[in-house]
Amino acid sequence: MASAEMQSHDRAATPRLTADRVREILIVDDHPLMCDALALTLKISFGLRNVRTARSLAAAQEQIRNQGAPDAVILDLNLPDAKGAEGLVILRRQIPDVPITMISADLENAMISTAMAAGAQGYISKSLGREALVDSLRRMWEGERVTPDSYQPDHDGEEDAARAELARRFATLTPQQMKILRLICQGKANKEISYELSIAEATVKTHITAIMSKINARRRTQAVLLANSVRLFDPA
Amino acid sequence: MASAEMQSHDRAATPRLTADRVREILIVDDHPLMCDALALTLKISFGLRNVRTARSLAAAQEQIRNQGAPDAVILDLNLPDAKGAEGLVILRRQIPDVPITMISADLENAMISTAMAAGAQGYISKSLGREALVDSLRRMWEGERVTPDSYQPDHDGEEDAARAELARRFATLTPQQMKILRLICQGKANKEISYELSIAEATVKTHITAIMSKINARRRTQAVLLANSVRLFDPA
DNA sequence: TCGTCCAATACCACCGAAGTTGTAGACAGA
DNA sequence: TCTGTCTACAACTTCGGTGGTATTGGACGA
Numbered sequence: 140m141a142s143a144e145m146q147s148h149d150r151a152a153t154p155r156l157t158a159d160r161v162r163e164i165l166i167v168d169d170h171p172l173m174c175d176a177l178a179l180t181l182k183i184s185f186g187l188r189n190v191r192t193a194r195s196l197a198a199a200q201e202q203i204r205n206q207g208a209p210d211a212v213i214l215d216l217n218l219p220d221a222k223g224a225e226g227l228v229i230l231r232r233q234i235p236d237v238p239i240t241m242i243s244a245d246l247e248n249a250m251i252s253t254a255m256a257a258g259a260q261g262y263i264s265k266s267l268g269r270e271a272l273v274d275s276l277r278r279m280w281e282g283e284r285v286t287p288d289s290y291q292p293d294h295d296g297e298e299d300a301a302r303a304e305l306a307r308r309f310a311t312l313t314p315q316q317m318k319i320l321r322l323i324c325q326g327k328a329n330k331e332i333s334y335e336l337s338i339a340e341a342t343v344k345t346h347i348t349a350i351m352s353k354i355n356a357r358r359r360t361q362a363v364l365l366a367n368s369v370r371l372f373d374p375a
Numbered sequence: 376m377a378s379a380e381m382q383s384h385d386r387a388a389t390p391r392l393t394a395d396r397v398r399e400i401l402i403v404d405d406h407p408l409m410c411d412a413l414a415l416t417l418k419i420s421f422g423l424r425n426v427r428t429a430r431s432l433a434a435a436q437e438q439i440r441n442q443g444a445p446d447a448v449i450l451d452l453n454l455p456d457a458k459g460a461e462g463l464v465i466l467r468r469q470i471p472d473v474p475i476t477m478i479s480a481d482l483e484n485a486m487i488s489t490a491m492a493a494g495a496q497g498y499i500s501k502s503l504g505r506e507a508l509v510d511s512l513r514r515m516w517e518g519e520r521v522t523p524d525s526y527q528p529d530h531d532g533e534e535d536a537a538r539a540e541l542a543r544r545f546a547t548l549t550p551q552q553m554k555i556l557r558l559i560c561q562g563k564a565n566k567e568i569s570y571e572l573s574i575a576e577a578t579v580k581t582h583i584t585a586i587m588s589k590i591n592a593r594r595r596t597q598a599v600l601l602a603n604s605v606r607l608f609d610p611a
Numbered sequence: 612t613c614g615t616c617c618a619a620t621a622c623c624a625c626c627g628a629a630g631t632t633g634t635a636g637a638c639a640g641a
Numbered sequence: 642t643c644t645g646t647c648t649a650c651a652a653c654t655t656c657g658g659t660g661g662t663a664t665t666g667g668a669c670g671a
Contacts, residue, residue, distance in 0.1 A: 326597035342649050360596055361562035549619060578621050
């Protein structure tokens with residue numbers, strides 16, 4: 140009778156899970172060593188046989204399309220094709236019911252809070268010890284939303300809440316809108332964007348209008364500032 | 376025969392100085408304790424009588440207008456009315472020949488390199504011990520450009536050089552242009568800017584054209600990105 | 612001392628880029 | 642099938658960015 144119904148507080152979009160129902164997981168990380176180390180740890184500690192890996196967000200997306208959704212995902216924050224919160228938002232869109240764990244070297248408070256607001260099941264440090272790692276993952280897979288000990292959500296409650304709300308808004312962007320926003324945040328003009336995506340400039344404009352209405356911006360420069368304020372596309 | 380002509384390499388716009396010619400200095404810092412502590416240390420270690428202080432960039436500018444230029448300035452990086460490199464750029468414009476020392480709690484490499492490129496005489500940490508502080512200042516006042524030990528200019532030579540070049544370009548902006556750029560970087564529209572500065576929108580546009588030509592941008596979003604890349608107006 | 616030059620600020624008219632609104636097809640789920 | 646969402650496009654309005662021009666004040670040399 141493994142602990143069921145342990146979800147205490149703030150479920151994301153997590154279905155009822157228990158850790159032992161997680162049989163197949165997907166690790167998305169561009170660093171091969173980290174990938175292997177994680178996979179090995181999981182196999183040993185959880186007795187998992189099906190540990191899939193992907194080196195980039197694009198590869199992960201394709202693998203999910205071809206092989207179906209895993210039971211859980213571990214996602215690096217700093218992928219070559221999706222730095223920052225972007226990858227999380229995109230993946231959540233594709234598999235809304237699968238718990239996604241963010242993993243990263245840096246433990247900045249702001250980054251954690253946006254990741255959690257964007258629907259991550261938890262956030263763990265790459266430098267975590269094996270036991271702590273396993274324990275965190277198990278708790279996540281039982282439905283708990285797990286953040287690092289160092290994380291204090293309330294260092295500035297109001298500002299933090301605003302950022303969380305903003306992250307939620309960004310999470311409603313469609314894939315195409317996300318692509319366009321990324322290009323906007325690189326300073327590109329509508330015409331350039333239309334060329335890169337092979338669509339009409341008019342279409343780009345439509346998307347931009349939708350984006351700005353979703354994130355509550357009027358000028359494109361504001362959109363850039365908002366995206367940067369939650370580190371949607373992290374340049375660092 | 377105090378050491379004259381000790382300027383080794385990269386003089387900013389520094390006139391021939393020796394430390395004992397520095398008789399009057401100006402400290403600009405919004406933190407009163409830090410201000411007093413610095414002033415006291417300087418009085419004792421250098422035997423200075425004229426240590427002036429200002430709590431904000433605006434106050435500093437006015438004081439310089441009224442009481443004349445000091446022999447050296449110590450400038451906090453994070454002023455209420457000028458966060459980031461902006462304050463340095465503005466002050467350098469007002470008193471190009473006075474050595475300005477940046478002082479800050481954080482020792483980020485990128486910040487240091489832009490400050491130096493923008494013409495700072497040196498950069499010191501707020502957590503520096505008294506002896507090290509005094510020594511650094513003395514060397515600066517003898518013409519040396521002093522950076523913290525932790526600073527490695529070459530962690531990515533090419534990128535670093537580009538940032539330095541960019542900082543130099545920003546340093547050519549006139550005061551009005553700087554104000555306008557700051558408002559642009561807050562996501563404001565030309566009309567709002569014209570209202571805030573009480574000038575015609577057409578004039579705002581002229582300035583913007585000048586700004587963009589100076590920093591080599593075509594779209595205003597690019598201008599925002601460039602300003603952020605050198606932390607001209609630091610939001611942190 | 613008077614021009615002359617240059618830098619900075621200011622404005623207008625024009626045009627291309629950005630943003631709005633209305634419409635339509637493709638597709639998924641109820 | 643109907644409803645809602647995503648994507649796509651065009652016509653129109655508003656805003657941003659580019660010349661060209663005028664005025665001021667300070668620097669410099671004749």
